[in-house]
Each structure stands twice: as C-alpha cells, then as structure tokens.
Amino acid sequence: MGKYILAVNAGSSSVKVTFYTCDNPPRAIADAQVSGITAPPPTFKYQHGETKVKEELKDKLNTPQDAFKYIVERCFKDSELSEVASERDVAYICHRIVHGGEYHEAVEINDDTLHHLEKLEDLAPLHNFSALEIVRFCKKELPSVKSITCFDSAFHQTLPDYVKTYPINQQIAKANGLRKYGFHGISYSFIVRSVAQFLGKPQEQTNIIAMHIGSGASMCAIKEGKSVDTTMGLTPLSGLPGATRSGDIDPSLVFHYTSEAGKLSPASTKEMHISTAEEILNKQSGWKALTGTTDFAQIAVDKFPSEAHKLAFDIVIDRMLGYIGNYYLKLGGKVDALVFAGGIGEKSALLRRTLVEKSQCLGFAIDAKANEDGPRDDEVVKDISQSSSQGPRVVVCQTNEQFEMAYTTIQSRS
Template identity: 60%
Template structure:
C-alpha cells in the first residue's frame, strides 16, 4: 500500500493538487496548481520544500482533466518527492466535489456512488463535470488508490426543512431535485472549527455568521456549529 494522500480541488478555471503523508494528522508535503484554464495566460505554481516556482505554461491545457494530468506528471517527475515516485505510492485520493445531492457524509467512489453523482450534473454542470472527469481518470490510471469524494453540500444537510424547501409544488421540487443545498461547505466547516478553537469554546455552542469570498461567494448562518441557513 502506498504512503501518500493526493487531495484534488477541481474548479472550472483551476485545478489544485496537494500531497500529504499518512501521519496522524497528515502532513502537507507538496502543492501544485494550474490557474486560468479558461482565461489565458495559464499559470503553473509548484511548492515542495525549497523548490518553489510560478510560471506561465507554454502548452495550452484545454480542460481541468488535462490540467490534472499535467500536475500529476510534475509530482511524479520531482526526484526529491520520494513519497510519490510512482502512481502506486498513492494510497488515497480525496476529491472535492461541489454537489453531493443528499449525501450527508463523504463517499467512497464505487460504481453506484459514481452513477449517483453523474445524475446530479445538471445541478452543478460546470463544477461536477470537471470533478467527475478527474475522478474517472484516477479510477483508470491510479486504480490501486481508494478515491473518496468530499462534498460542499454535506455541511448544509443540517439546514431545517422549512428553510431549505422552495415555495413551489413539492412534486415538481422532488422530481427535479429542487431545494436549497448550499455550497462552500468544506470552507464553512473549516471556518466554524477554527473559530471555535480560537474562542476556546465547544463547536456545539459556536454561533457565527461566516462569508466565503472568492470567485464564488456566499454567506452562512452557523448555529451550534452547524449550518442553519445559507445564500
């Protein structure tokens, strides 16, 4: 079994990879990112110890899937990155997936879970398509690693029914998967835990209003450490 964890954050215009070891807690070893996939010039960033670089990419990477392969190749060709000298050194692959539907926890990628995520693509066509393309590539090219999906929507499963339900006919809503799901949940989970730690109080008694501000933005009311409402 390999000794590395590969974490993948696939967006519509960028793909980021991070290598961790299997320590408890895992230690970050190296990071790589391709940015501006859809709005050249594309840039490549790499960091492993003293080896740090940022440069424009000569070849054009047409898709997030192509960017993933480009980044993985750089990891494998870094002679100093001995923890991933081959694909067989990767034990786990952790995928950030924007939309997980009704999943209230992370999901190991199996035939059933992959088909379920494929059915959700209309709810997040740009993000989920990129993630699923990369998951498919990992299953084909790194078959010995266990792929696990972590969803932005999971954190928001605690939103009460009366808040997440849209005021439309419920037969229409249910047949079309229409309700408030919430996004940026991985970010909000991190924020809530970090704030609780900073305030030296239990997560279960932490109440905050948090904002995620990036290329996408949202706001979340966190009550007793759980998502209560979100934009």
C-alpha cells in the same frame, strides 16, 4: 498501500492539488496548481519545501483533466519529491465536488457512487463537470488509489425544512431535487472547527456568522456548530454576487434579458449542457460585468478607479450587510463571532472595516491595526476585534479546503 493523500480542488479554470501525509492531523508536503486553463497560456505553480516554481506552460491544456494529468506527472517525476514517485505511494485521492445532492458525508468512489454522482451532474453541470472528469480519469488511470469525494453541500444537510424548501409545487420540487442545498461546506467545516478551537469552546456550543468570500461568495449562519442557513441555494448562483455570478436577482429577469434564455448556450459541449440564462448569470455577471475585472483587489481600494468600481463594492457590501442582519436575528443575537474567510475575506482589510463599521449597532467593533495587518501566514485564526469590545468577536480565518478534505479522510479511516 501508499502513504500519502492527494487532495484535489478543481474549478473551471484552475486545478489545485496538495499532497499530505496520512498523519492525524495530515501534514502538507507539496502544493501544485495549474491556472488559466480557459485563458491560455496556462500557468503552473509548484511549492515543495524551499522549492518554488512558477512557469507559463507551452503545453496546451484544454481541460481540467489535462491539467490534473500534467500536475501528477510533474510531481511524480520530480526527484526532489521522492516521497510520491508513482501511484503506489498514494493511498487516497480526495476530490472536492461542489454538488453532492443528498449525500451527508464524503464517499468512496465505486461504480454505484460514480453512477449516482453522474446523475447529479445534470443538476450542476457548471460546477461538478470538471471535478467528475478528474474522478473518471483517476478511476481509469490510477486504479489502485481510492478516490474519496467530499461535497460542498454536505455541511448544510442540517438546514431546517422551512429554510431549504422553495415555495413551489412540492411534487415537482421533490421529483427534481429542487431545494436549497448550500455550498462552500468543506470550507465551513474547517472554519467552525478552527474558530471553536480558537475561542476555546466546544464546537456544539459555537454560534457564528461565517463568510466565505472569494470569486464565489457565500455566508452561513452556524448555530451550535451546525448550518442553519446559507446564502447559496439549488446551485451556487443565489445569494451574494461573485466575480462572474449575479447572486440574487428576480428570476423573471432572465426572460427580459434575452429571448434565448432557455436555449443551449454556445459554451455547451457534447457532454455538458448549460442554458444561455445559466451561462449569462454564472459567467457573464457579477463584478466582472460591472467593472471589467474579476480581481476584487482592483475594486476594494480606498480610492475607487471609477464610479463603476465604487458601485460594485457598494453592492457587495450592501448584500453582505443584509445577510449579517438576517443571520444575527436567526441566531437570536447569540453570536460568538463574525468570521471572514476566502481570498477576499482574508485579504481585504477595506471590506472588513466597511462591513464592521456598518454593523456597529449589533456590537461588532474592530481594532484598526489588527485588521490592517491581517493574519500571519501561519496564523489560522486571528482576532481583529477591538480589545475593549464587549460584543461578539470579529475574526479572520484562513480557510483551507484541501486540508479539510485530507483531514476528513484521515478521521473517517482511523
């Protein structure tokens, strides 16, 4: 059997993979990604030891499957990465699947589990399709490697009924699986373990308000190590705005926005059906709709380039602030730490400073320099609280979804 784990994080426009050893904890040996699948030319980035490559690709990669195939071929052929030269060197491929329905934990792919996940695809085509295409590819083309699927929703199986139930007809809700699931759970598992370790507390006694803020953004109230509320819902659309997602809106809005709301979007394919309303709210909204850019680094700057940029920033802060207050109350004020994670949470000192200043009344306070400096590359958790603060800690956590998948796989197999 192979000695390495391949962790795959597939999005609609990028595929990121990391190769790990099967040690406990796993050790990363190489990283590769293809981005820009939907905006050609695609870019290939690769890192192994001292070797770093970034190239624009001439090859046409139309789908996440094409991108994954390309990455695997490049890595297998690379003579400097001799550890993984063929399928025989790989023991497990871990796939990040956003929507895992009722699954509580990662599962190994076989005909049954794949069939079950394919049924779920209808509930979350926009989020599960790319990853499942890669699962299907691995099953066919790399049959000797075990595929493990890790679910973003699994961490939130602990949500109380009154949090996960929508007040609609319960027969219809149950028949169609209409409830709050919550996402970014692979990241939240990594965050709660890392932060508990950093605070020197057992995970089962750790209470945090965690924020995974990237192009998809969510927050989670974690009580005694478990998710008790989170901002995303049936799909990753609800809660906070994202790069192209609206976040919470009045659901009636879609019918006033377009009379085509219920029709199939032109972006649908033979295999993947999405409605016009879903397409608009998931792909044509968020800060991109307000400012023209998906890049939050161009919005979160001290001097806003335009009123629209300021408005986008203020909206994100306002929605996040609302959930900090909400979750502080739900945790009964017993909060060990406010945790910033995700591309934006980890990199934007301005976002952190603005939010913490506005949450001062709850006892949060940051050290200006520690916040500006942010974490070092090798620092998983950094405390940015004011040293004299008696209130809860404020920390940055450099989350790592690929690591978490490899780690979970090792834990469950050893």
